[in-house]
Amino acid sequence: MSLLPRRTPLTSALLSRFRHPxxxxxxxxxxxITLGTVALMLPAATTSGDSAGLLRALLxxxxxxxxxxxxxxxxxxxxxxxxxxxxxxxxxxxxxxxMTLATLLAVLVSGRLGLRARLLxxxxxxxxxxxxxxxxxxxxxLFSLVSExxxxxxxxxxxxxxxxxxxxxxxxxxxxHSISSFNNAGFAxxxxxxxxxxxxxxxxxxxxxxxxxxGLGFPVVFELAxxxxxxxxxxxxxxxxxxxxxxxxxxxxxxxxxxxxxxxxTLGPLSDQVKIMAGFFTAVMPRSGGLNVIDxxxxxxxxxxxxxxxxxxxxxxxGTAGGIKVTTFGLLAFVMWAELRGEDRVNVGHxxxxxxxxxxxxxxxxxxxxxxxxxxxxxxxxxxxxLDRVLFEVISAFATVGLxxxxxxxxxxxxxxxxxxxxxxxxxxxxxxFSALALRERTRRYELPEERPIVG
Amino acid sequence: MSLLPRRTPLTSALLSRFRHPxxxxxxxxxxxITLGTVALMLPAATTSGDSAGLLRALLxxxxxxxxxxxxxxxxxxxxxxxxxxxxxxxxxxxxxxxMTLATLLAVLVSGRLGLRARLLxxxxxxxxxxxxxxxxxxxxxLFSLVSExxxxxxxxxxxxxxxxxxxxxxxxxxxxHSISSFNNAGFAxxxxxxxxxxxxxxxxxxxxxxxxxxGLGFPVVFELAxxxxxxxxxxxxxxxxxxxxxxxxxxxxxxxxxxxxxxxxTLGPLSDQVKIMAGFFTAVMPRSGGLNVIDxxxxxxxxxxxxxxxxxxxxxxxGTAGGIKVTTFGLLAFVMWAELRGEDRVNVGHxxxxxxxxxxxxxxxxxxxxxxxxxxxxxxxxxxxxLDRVLFEVISAFATVGLxxxxxxxxxxxxxxxxxxxxxxxxxxxxxxFSALALRERTRRYELPEERPIVG
Ligand SMILES: [K+]
Ligand SMILES: [K+]
Numbered sequence: 001m002s003l004l005p006r007r008t009p010l011t012s013a014l015l016s017r018f019r020h021p022x023x024x025x026x027x028x029x030x031x032x033i034t035l036g037t038v039a040l041m042l043p044a045a046t047t048s049g050d051s052a053g054l055l056r057a058l059l060x061x062x063x064x065x066x067x068x069x070x071x072x073x074x075x076x077x078x079x080x081x082x083x084x085x086x087x088x089x090x091x092x093x094x095x096x097x098x099m100t101l102a103t104l105l106a107v108l109v110s111g112r113l114g115l116r117a118r119l120l121x122x123x124x125x126x127x128x129x130x131x132x133x134x135x136x137x138x139x140x141x142l143f144s145l146v147s148e149x150x151x152x153x154x155x156x157x158x159x160x161x162x163x164x165x166x167x168x169x170x171x172x173x174x175x176x177h178s179i180s181s182f183n184n185a186g187f188a189x190x191x192x193x194x195x196x197x198x199x200x201x202x203x204x205x206x207x208x209x210x211x212x213x214x215g216l217g218f219p220v221v222f223e224l225a226x227x228x229x230x231x232x233x234x235x236x237x238x239x240x241x242x243x244x245x246x247x248x249x250x251x252x253x254x255x256x257x258x259x260x261x262x263x264x265x266t267l268g269p270l271s272d273q274v275k276i277m278a279g280f281f282t283a284v285m286p287r288s289g290g291l292n293v294i295d296x297x298x299x300x301x302x303x304x305x306x307x308x309x310x311x312x313x314x315x316x317x318x319g320t321a322g323g324i325k326v327t328t329f330g331l332l333a334f335v336m337w338a339e340l341r342g343e344d345r346v347n348v349g350h351x352x353x354x355x356x357x358x359x360x361x362x363x364x365x366x367x368x369x370x371x372x373x374x375x376x377x378x379x380x381x382x383x384x385x386x387l388d389r390v391l392f393e394v395i396s397a398f399a400t401v402g403l404x405x406x407x408x409x410x411x412x413x414x415x416x417x418x419x420x421x422x423x424x425x426x427x428x429x430x431x432x433x434f435s436a437l438a439l440r441e442r443t444r445r446y447e448l449p450e451e452r453p454i455v456g
Numbered sequence: 457m458s459l460l461p462r463r464t465p466l467t468s469a470l471l472s473r474f475r476h477p478x479x480x481x482x483x484x485x486x487x488x489i490t491l492g493t494v495a496l497m498l499p500a501a502t503t504s505g506d507s508a509g510l511l512r513a514l515l516x517x518x519x520x521x522x523x524x525x526x527x528x529x530x531x532x533x534x535x536x537x538x539x540x541x542x543x544x545x546x547x548x549x550x551x552x553x554x555m556t557l558a559t560l561l562a563v564l565v566s567g568r569l570g571l572r573a574r575l576l577x578x579x580x581x582x583x584x585x586x587x588x589x590x591x592x593x594x595x596x597x598l599f600s601l602v603s604e605x606x607x608x609x610x611x612x613x614x615x616x617x618x619x620x621x622x623x624x625x626x627x628x629x630x631x632x633h634s635i636s637s638f639n640n641a642g643f644a645x646x647x648x649x650x651x652x653x654x655x656x657x658x659x660x661x662x663x664x665x666x667x668x669x670x671g672l673g674f675p676v677v678f679e680l681a682x683x684x685x686x687x688x689x690x691x692x693x694x695x696x697x698x699x700x701x702x703x704x705x706x707x708x709x710x711x712x713x714x715x716x717x718x719x720x721x722t723l724g725p726l727s728d729q730v731k732i733m734a735g736f737f738t739a740v741m742p743r744s745g746g747l748n749v750i751d752x753x754x755x756x757x758x759x760x761x762x763x764x765x766x767x768x769x770x771x772x773x774x775g776t777a778g779g780i781k782v783t784t785f786g787l788l789a790f791v792m793w794a795e796l797r798g799e800d801r802v803n804v805g806h807x808x809x810x811x812x813x814x815x816x817x818x819x820x821x822x823x824x825x826x827x828x829x830x831x832x833x834x835x836x837x838x839x840x841x842x843l844d845r846v847l848f849e850v851i852s853a854f855a856t857v858g859l860x861x862x863x864x865x866x867x868x869x870x871x872x873x874x875x876x877x878x879x880x881x882x883x884x885x886x887x888x889x890f891s892a893l894a895l896r897e898r899t900r901r902y903e904l905p906e907e908r909p910i911v912g
Contacts, residue, residue, distance in 0.1 A: 259837070300836075301836055301842060301843055302833050302836035302837050304843070305829075305832060305833055305836060305843060306833065309829060332818070332822060333822075335815060335818060335819070336818065336819045336822050336823070338815075339815050339816065339818070339819040340819065344812075355811065356800075358815075359791060359794075359795050359814070360795065362788070362791060362792065362795070362818055363791070363792045363795040363796065366788060366789075366792045367792070373761075373765060376761060377758050377761055377762065380756075380757055380758035380761060381715070381758050386757060386842050386843070386844050387757055387760070387761060387842070387843045387844040387847065388842055388843040388844070391843065
């Protein structure tokens with residue numbers, strides 16, 4: 001049951017260069033954040049011409065690289081054109097970095113993951129060459145840029161034709177919000193997020209679609225592109241990702257629409273059709289787009305709780321989404337179901353899920369719960385806010401969502417540092433843990449006697 | 457890896473009488489609650505002489521049988537002497553029922569559990585006879601009654617000598633609070649709980665000790681009585697229960713004392729020594745004694761969150777405590793630790809923990825999380841309360857703790873029904889699930905191809 005990858009020339013080369021691939025990821029993200037912080041501290045980055053200061057620049061850069069979207073100042077009035085471009089570059093770098101690193105890591109440990117074959121549409125036994133890795137990266141970059149270009153075109157045209165923006169400004173707004181949407185970054189140039197577009201399907205639906213697409217993860221998108229007509233051939237990864245996404249999006253839409261239907265501060269004043277559309281948008285964004293067409297701070301507390309749960313679950317693996325991922329959540333649900341039915345094996349579709357993967361899912365979920373609990377406790381300790389708002393903000397940071405009930409801008413410095421740490425660990429952690437888990441294995445030379453203590 | 461018990465004459469007889477042992481447990485608790493409800497609806501049960509009504513009687517009877525302690529009216533002014541005796545009998549029946557049924561279930565499925573041998577101090581291979589079961593039950597009843605008698609004596613003497621209560625009243629108060637404490641029932645005859653004894657170690661410390669003792673669970677107490685000098689021989693069950701209990705009690709004491717130290721409405725006005733003692737008492741009660749020496753409704757929200765976590769974890773298996781149990785929590789922590797270290801096996805002390813037990817622990821924890829999340833969402837939907845208070849009340853009901861931030865008495869009928877359901881499922885559920893898991897197993901005749909989807 002070893003998780004050690006088959007050593008290929010490439011994996012050997014990579015493993016010899018870095019003592020641990022996790023170092024590459026943590027180092028890469030830290031470097032991007034440092035660069036971004038320095039750039040955003042330049043006086044040229046703000047409209048006022050004064051330096052934003054270390055904490056504000058660090059939080060904004062972390063939020064951009066980790067594609068979260070939590071900010072202490074609104075982007076548009078505070079940052080200059082140069083500042084905005086820096087933020088956009090950080091988002092694009094962060095989003096592409098996540099997709100490529102996560103996908104490559106999966107390839108790297110794929111000797112047993114069974115992913116490489118599907119990913120590269122090659123025979124199971126073929127070893128990895130440098131060309132294959134280049135091809136994976138090229139495909140990811142191509143997929144990202146083409147998706148972003150199409151969305152930018154749609155949005156740009158809409159801003160120009162529907163809202164009378166001059167062509168240059170419309171193009172810029174289209175590109176900014178396209179990159180922000182596809183990379184699940186949660187940044188918007190309007191102080192109220194996307195609220196002005198609540199009734200405009202030409203903006204809100206393409207944005208929601210881009211968030212879903214970017215958040216599915218490259219391996220799933222690639223498999224869907226290749227075999228969307230043949231669901232029976234899908235891998236466990238794709239089955240769970242698509243299935244859980246449909247369930248969570250449909251359930252979330254129903255729930256938000258029902259709970260907020262007559263809330264005068266959110267859906268109340270809207271027409272029935274727009275209510276459902278806004279409910280759908282609100283159900284999409286926790287996984288982990290982070291944009292909003294209704295005022296999150298005015299939602300009912302039970303909607304916050306539902307959002308908390310959706311944010312914690314997050315989106316697809318090896319995509320731009322955060323959270324523990326729908327695969328982790330779905331797998332745990334399957335394990336529970338098998339246990340309740342008294343089945344020895346955990347089967348998804350016509351595949352058996354390997355035992356070690358079940359334990360990985362458990363570990364990732366528990367680490368997430370522990371981190372969120374600790375973060376919530378600490379933030380409650382240093383602020384006067386209630387559990388509703390603090391839990392929401394902590395999960396939003398951990399799951400790199402960016403939705404807010406409004407407390408992040410008011411946080412004291414210690415609270416802002418906590419949010420920065422949560423964003424970084426939430427973004428890098430699952431990857432790092434995954435790699436640390438998958439590439440390290442010690443085996444005892446002897447077996448200890450087995451025992452089954454009571455639980456529950 | 458079958459969990460089916462070895463069929464012995466006794467297990468065969470039991471299994472042939474009930475299609476499923478879970479039916480016995482659910483039916484037994486439901487019958488006790490029904491009887492209690494009828495008794496408490498009698499006019500003689502209230503001081504006013506009017507019937508308490510169905511909902512109030514049902515909630516109180518459920519709370520007593522499930523040893524929870526959440527109530528909509530204070531016991532002393534509302535219920536008559538007869539009503540109090542009914543409540544006390546329900547508590548004793550519920551507590552003894554839980555201890556014996558849980559222990560017997562463990563024995564029943566112990567062919568592979570390795571528990572019977574330790575429990576009965578017999579050889580591993582010896583089969584069960586009727587006499588062994590009678591001996592287990594006798595030991596449990598003896599242990600309960602002796603513990604309760606000793607505590608009743610201590611408390612009764614203190615009430616008589618320290619507070620000038622007349623002998624009869626002191627004895628009654630001693631017996632009532634002894635039975636309530638040992639069975640982790642959370643009922644007190646004072647409207648402010650045990651707050652008047654915050655500075656009295658002769659009351660608060662024996663009560664805390666009884667709560668811990670009753671909540672450890674009979675198998676652990678029995679093993680400790682037999683081998684407390686030889687920790688190296690302890691079973692995994694006892695190791696985890698004792699270890700986690702020490703960690704949670706010490707951590708909880710530290711945390712509550714620190715957070716509430718200068719809260720003028722809780723620990724603030726007390727002397728340093730009393731602060732620490734009250735912090736200890738407050739750390740003991742979430743697992744799941746349910747009594748209080750400080751005003752829970754005035755604690756800081758971060759203390760509520762910490763209490764939530766401690767309540768959810770609960771106490772020991774096969775005892776009077778509720779929650780998912782420290783064994784479940786501890787086992788999951790060990791599984792996570794093994795995964796992070798890259799160990800293939802999960803070892804506790806010098807024993808390897810069986811794979812199916814890990815999956816049981818995961819299932820119990822996930823079911824608990826799901827139930828609490830659903831209950832919290834529903835209660836938030838039907839009341840105007842914040843997440844802080846609703847989550848606290850829901851976990852308190854689910855984990856049969858009985859601590860309250862004060863909202864239970866104000867709940868609408870639908871909310872009270874929800875609390876009743878949570879208490880019942882929380883009390884019976886883990887047992888039922890355990891038995892359902894352990895006594896039912898289907899095996900596929902063929903193996904499906906294995907796959908390892910990405911998680912996280
Ligand atoms: K985001
Ligand atoms: K209790």
